[in-house]
Amino acid sequence: MINRQSLLDQEARLAFWMLAPTFIVVMAFVVFPVIWNLWLSLKPVSLGDLRGTSLFEFNLSLVNFQKVFGDPDFVPVLLTTLVYTVGGSFLSIILGLTAALLVHGEFPGRGLLRGLFISPYVAPVVAVTFTWSFILDPQLGVLNWMAVNTGLLTQPIPFLSQRWVELDIMGVSVRLPLALTSVILFEGWRYFPFAFLFILARLQSIPDELYQAASVDGASPFQRFYNITLPQLATVLSTLFLFRFIWTINKFDDIFLLTRGHAGTKVMTIKVYDYAFGEFNIGAGSAVAMVLFAILLLFLFIYFRWIVKET
Amino acid sequence: MSREHLETNIIRILRILGIIFFVIIVAFPFYWMIVSSFKSLEEILLRPANLWLDIKKINFRAYYEVLFEHGFARHISNSAYVSIITVALSVTLATVGGYAVTRLRFRGQAFMSYSILVIYMFPAIVLVIPLYVVFSHMGLRDSMHVLILVYLAQTLPVALYMLRSYFQNLPVEIEYAGLIDGCSRMGVIWRIIIPLSAPALASVALYTFMIAWNEFLFAFMFLDTPEKFTLSRGVVQLAGSVHLSKQLVMAASVMVTVPILVLFLFFERHLVRGLTSGAMKG
Numbered sequence: 001m002i003n004r005q006s007l008l009d010q011e012a013r014l015a016f017w018m019l020a021p022t023f024i025v026v027m028a029f030v031v032f033p034v035i036w037n038l039w040l041s042l043k044p045v046s047l048g049d050l051r052g053t054s055l056f057e058f059n060l061s062l063v064n065f066q067k068v069f070g071d072p073d074f075v076p077v078l079l080t081t082l083v084y085t086v087g088g089s090f091l092s093i094i095l096g097l098t099a100a101l102l103v104h105g106e107f108p109g110r111g112l113l114r115g116l117f118i119s120p121y122v123a124p125v126v127a128v129t130f131t132w133s134f135i136l137d138p139q140l141g142v143l144n145w146m147a148v149n150t151g152l153l154t155q156p157i158p159f160l161s162q163r164w165v166e167l168d169i170m171g172v173s174v175r176l177p178l179a180l181t182s183v184i185l186f187e188g189w190r191y192f193p194f195a196f197l198f199i200l201a202r203l204q205s206i207p208d209e210l211y212q213a214a215s216v217d218g219a220s221p222f223q224r225f226y227n228i229t230l231p232q233l234a235t236v237l238s239t240l241f242l243f244r245f246i247w248t249i250n251k252f253d254d255i256f257l258l259t260r261g262h263a264g265t266k267v268m269t270i271k272v273y274d275y276a277f278g279e280f281n282i283g284a285g286s287a288v289a290m291v292l293f294a295i296l297l298l299f300l301f302i303y304f305r306w307i308v309k310e311t
Numbered sequence: 312m313s314r315e316h317l318e319t320n321i322i323r324i325l326r327i328l329g330i331i332f333f334v335i336i337v338a339f340p341f342y343w344m345i346v347s348s349f350k351s352l353e354e355i356l357l358r359p360a361n362l363w364l365d366i367k368k369i370n371f372r373a374y375y376e377v378l379f380e381h382g383f384a385r386h387i388s389n390s391a392y393v394s395i396i397t398v399a400l401s402v403t404l405a406t407v408g409g410y411a412v413t414r415l416r417f418r419g420q421a422f423m424s425y426s427i428l429v430i431y432m433f434p435a436i437v438l439v440i441p442l443y444v445v446f447s448h449m450g451l452r453d454s455m456h457v458l459i460l461v462y463l464a465q466t467l468p469v470a471l472y473m474l475r476s477y478f479q480n481l482p483v484e485i486e487y488a489g490l491i492d493g494c495s496r497m498g499v500i501w502r503i504i505i506p507l508s509a510p511a512l513a514s515v516a517l518y519t520f521m522i523a524w525n526e527f528l529f530a531f532m533f534l535d536t537p538e539k540f541t542l543s544r545g546v547v548q549l550a551g552s553v554h555l556s557k558q559l560v561m562a563a564s565v566m567v568t569v570p571i572l573v574l575f576l577f578f579e580r581h582l583v584r585g586l587t588s589g590a591m592k593g
Contacts, residue, residue, distance in 0.1 A: 034438070
């Protein structure tokens with residue numbers, strides 16, 4: 001007769017084997033690299049050291065962090081990262097909210113529009129970045145040519161390769177970081193579908209009775225939006241900001257493919273790459289990656305402190 | 312006109328304008344990608360502001376060159392290979408693992424379920440240097456199979472989490488019936504769970520395929536030999552080697568975009584459900 005304890009043991013053993021492959025893959029390719037990254041950030045490692053045994057020598061120092069924090073680029077890169085992350089997150093959520101409100105409700109062609117609106121998010125990053133670079137190109141780009149031909153511009157604008165642009169808004173001259181703005185706009189374009197999907201799903205679950213009751217009480221459509229829809233969306237909007245912030249601060253591909261980090265778009269992920277594979281300084285690259293990771297953890301800490309206090 | 316009427320009409324107009332705006336900004340890049348890929352180099356250089364494609368001048372030259380002179384025939388099969396193997400492994404392991412996390416009692420069960428999500432947050436750029444160093448050291452870096460393992464690690468936690476959410480909502484009584492009739496746990500998964508979870512499995516498969524097919528950073532860092540390039544890696548290589556021939560880059564972009572978009576539009580509902588349930592439940 002099998003007793004209960006041995007049945008439980010058997011179940012636990014089975015669970016172990018069922019989860020072992022996932023566990024091993026994740027340990028080897030996610031957890032171990034993070035630890036190994038910490039190790040590398042505390043050692044003077046160059047690209048030339050990859051074949052030898054010096055990788056395993058116990059010669060830890062803070063020399064990489066000294067280099068990273070002492071770099072005159074450090075503060076500008078940090079600022080660019082924050083502007084890009086906050087700007088990109090907000091823009092994608094605002095666009096997503098707008099798109100969701102537009103598509104919400106019953107009308108013909110709705111499914112088609114929904115499919116279309118999600119395509120920037122589903123399409124491969126290389127394809128959309130190269131297409132936008134082509135469209136925005138100052139020599140061959142359709143946007144600049146159309147603007148010049150119609151007299152909208154006197155000369156083409158290098159959207160992705162010029163750091164600053166002077167704008168004249170009603171007599172006031174404003175200096176705008178051009179390439180950074182273009183990259184943030186791209187971010188909004190590419191990632192609004194993510195916010196769109198979540199907000200649309202949430203919109204559909206707001207009970208109709210709320211709107212009917214408000215109508216009976218004489219609330220106009222804009223009042224209903226402001227007093228019912230927005231409060232109902234508060235949670236999903238703040239969750240979306242958390243997700244978008246984390247993913248945007250971690251983003252490398254988009255900026256790398258659009259500008260390579262030139263013209264004032266150098267964010268921390270690009271700096272990691274520049275150190276490690278531009279200057280062949282693996283140690284400094286790892287150190288920046290650790291700083292990025294620390295900022296991420298700090299953000300999570302603040303976010304959850306704040307959210308826990310709010311609710 | 313009452314306030315209700317006025318606002319309703321304003322909203323109607325704003326909605327139409329808004330939809331037109333979104334349709335243009337979303338569709339135009341894809342339209343431009345396709346149109347440019349069918350143009351000749353002269354057309355690209357001499358008439359850059361021409362929005363239309365002259366049907367009589369449609370030119371397949373760019374596709375021919377990209378496929379056979381720039382090695383994209385090979386890149387396509389590499390991408391398909393890497394993505395399909397990743398999907399097969401990810402779905403299998405996530406099904407088995409997701410089942411274990413939902414139905415079996417063991418120590419560390421809660422830990423396993425929550426650590427899954429933490430992993431979701433790890434920046435790829437933090438992982439890429441250490442993995443680059445390790446695989447370079449071992450001489451294994453330039454390999455599609457290593458790439459598959461990396462993609463597996465990136466997709467498995469999310470896949471497992473998505474399936475866990477789904478399995479939790481399946482009635483456990485059917486499984487008891489199966490177990491009493493003498494099915495093993497694996498038999499239960501094969502005969503009961505998998506047939507009942509077809510939509511969820513489709514979502515997971517699509518999600519994983521999308522990640523593997525579109526991935527750029529690891530493919531860019533790991534692969535050195537053109538014969539092993541995936542499509543994303545190939546497009547970057549091509550864009551770096553041809554400066555004015557934008558029609559080639561656009562043709563290559565169409566090749567990498569069309570399969571994923573077609574697949575996605577075909578199974579749109581599944582993917583939407585996958586994307587939302589994967590990140591929202593729990």
